[in-house]
Amino acid sequence: MASVTAFIRVSRKRIDRANVRFRLRDGRNIQLFHASELEINPSDWDATRQEIKAKVLYDAEKRALFNKAVADRKNMMLEIYNAVPSTETLTSDWLDQEIDKRLHPEKYIIEEHRQTFFEAYEEFIKKRKLSDWRVRAIQVVIRALRRYELYACRVMDSRFTLDFDTVTPLVLRDIEEFLRNEYTFCDQYPEIYEAVPESRKPQPRGQNTINGILTKLRTFFIWANDVGKTTNNPFRNYPVEECVYGTPYYITIDERNKIYRTNLTRHPQLAIQRDVFVFQCLIGCRVGDLYKLTRDNLINGAVEYIPRKTKDGHPVTVRVPLNSIAREILDRYADYAGSSLFPLMAEQQYNKAIKRIFLAAGLKRKVTIQNPLTREAEQRPIWEVASSHLARRAFVGNLYKQVKDPNLVGALSGHKEGSRAFARYRDIDDEMKNELVKMLE
Numbered sequence: 001m002a003s004v005t006a007f008i009r010v011s012r013k014r015i016d017r018a019n020v021r022f023r024l025r026d027g028r029n030i031q032l033f034h035a036s037e038l039e040i041n042p043s044d045w046d047a048t049r050q051e052i053k054a055k056v057l058y059d060a061e062k063r064a065l066f067n068k069a070v071a072d073r074k075n076m077m078l079e080i081y082n083a084v085p086s087t088e089t090l091t092s093d094w095l096d097q098e099i100d101k102r103l104h105p106e107k108y109i110i111e112e113h114r115q116t117f118f119e120a121y122e123e124f125i126k127k128r129k130l131s132d133w134r135v136r137a138i139q140v141v142i143r144a145l146r147r148y149e150l151y152a153c154r155v156m157d158s159r160f161t162l163d164f165d166t167v168t169p170l171v172l173r174d175i176e177e178f179l180r181n182e183y184t185f186c187d188q189y190p191e192i193y194e195a196v197p198e199s200r201k202p203q204p205r206g207q208n209t210i211n212g213i214l215t216k217l218r219t220f221f222i223w224a225n226d227v228g229k230t231t232n233n234p235f236r237n238y239p240v241e242e243c244v245y246g247t248p249y250y251i252t253i254d255e256r257n258k259i260y261r262t263n264l265t266r267h268p269q270l271a272i273q274r275d276v277f278v279f280q281c282l283i284g285c286r287v288g289d290l291y292k293l294t295r296d297n298l299i300n301g302a303v304e305y306i307p308r309k310t311k312d313g314h315p316v317t318v319r320v321p322l323n324s325i326a327r328e329i330l331d332r333y334a335d336y337a338g339s340s341l342f343p344l345m346a347e348q349q350y351n352k353a354i355k356r357i358f359l360a361a362g363l364k365r366k367v368t369i370q371n372p373l374t375r376e377a378e379q380r381p382i383w384e385v386a387s388s389h390l391a392r393r394a395f396v397g398n399l400y401k402q403v404k405d406p407n408l409v410g411a412l413s414g415h416k417e418g419s420r421a422f423a424r425y426r427d428i429d430d431e432m433k434n435e436l437v438k439m440l441e
Contacts, residue, residue: 002026002081004074006050010042018042024077033092038069117162124220131308133288141216146196148178164230169238179210206372208243215240249367250393256281262361273353275329276342277391282326284395287388293341351387358383
């Protein structure tokens with residue numbers, strides 16, 4: 001019957017660490033050796049009991065773990081040996097490899113069947129309940145990572161491949177630098193952008209945009225750890241900094257009404273987008289939700305919808321009653337036969353139209369914004385920075401000035417209770433500060 005003995009062998013008297021070795025014997029003809037990675041001080045080793053000496057002062061938990069590891073290795077060797085039908089050609093090298101297969105099974109996955117990093121990312125998309133817009137956002141991240149992989153192969157190491165094990169904090173730092181400077185690489189390495197194209201040439205990215213990409217990558221690694229695809233999570237030692245936003249700004253009710261009253265009869269397409277923008281100011285939804293609204297969302301004098309950002313987790317129905325201006329706009333398009341509430345442009349064209357509308361309405365006051373690239377404060381005419389999201393800010397900011405209850409306003413805007421994002425949509429202006437101070441009189 002086969003048996004396994006644990007021992008240590010030292011060539012010098014004064015040595016403080018030695019590897020535990022194992023000998024498997026079966027009769028006179030079979031004798032196999034295995035040098036393990038387990039280490040111990042020779043003076044602490046009990047050769048008779050094949051464990052740490054009982055009288056040595058030793059941490060109890062570490063003692064138990066070490067002695068168990070030695071016993072487990074013995075049992076493993078016996079299991080491997082007893083599972084072999086023929087023992088005639090067995091060698092110590094064979095035994096070492098079989099032990100390594102059990103300790104590190106990931107090293108012995110047949111390469112052609114091993115899931116790649118990007119295949120796992122595609123699996124992540126399929127298995128998570130994600131909205132269409134979130135899937136598109138993740139696919140942008142995947143394309144950027146594919147271009148980084150090609151860039152790394154081209155510039156640094158031709159053998160580099162993105163894999164769960166190759167993504168380290170140093171690689172994350174390199175990915176961040178690539179994202180920051182990618183717009184400069186298009187002309188240098190055109191083959192990369194032919195292999196993984198985008199609908200438009202990469203533009204300079206601000207730190208908030210880069211943080212968003214890294215946050216999505218971090219979510220993927222958390223999932224990969226949860227489902228057992230890897231034990232590596234490079235973000236444990238690579239924190240993603242918080243996004244920084246400037247002071248929120250929005251248009252007043254008077255400015256919104258000025259836009260609504262602006263004569264655009266000479267520009268009928270612009271007049272339609274003006275009505276769309278004012279309607280958005282009156283219901284406060286995100287542009288993605290606005291574009292999905294149909295006549296079915298009009299219920300008993302209100303708009304009801306589930307914000308796309310809540311569809312992935314805990315869906316909440318938002319109901320916003322329609323005031324007289326909103327109803328007037330809807331009546332104007334009552335005969336529109338399209339699938340949406342209004343004749344809509346592509347979102348990018350909608351944002352361009354909003355700037356033209358602001359300019360036509362004479363809205364040129366200066367607002368302070370944060371430059372997304374430099375993070376420095378800048379003063380810009382409001383028409384230059386106007387976009388569809390300004391409608392949502394106008395809704396939240398103007399309501400908050402009236403009721404000063406974030407939960408009540410959030411019930412209309414779709415923000416969750418206690419949402420940190422809520423603060424970015426409203427401004428505590430001087431009028432509100434004055435009202436607060438008066439409370440002390």
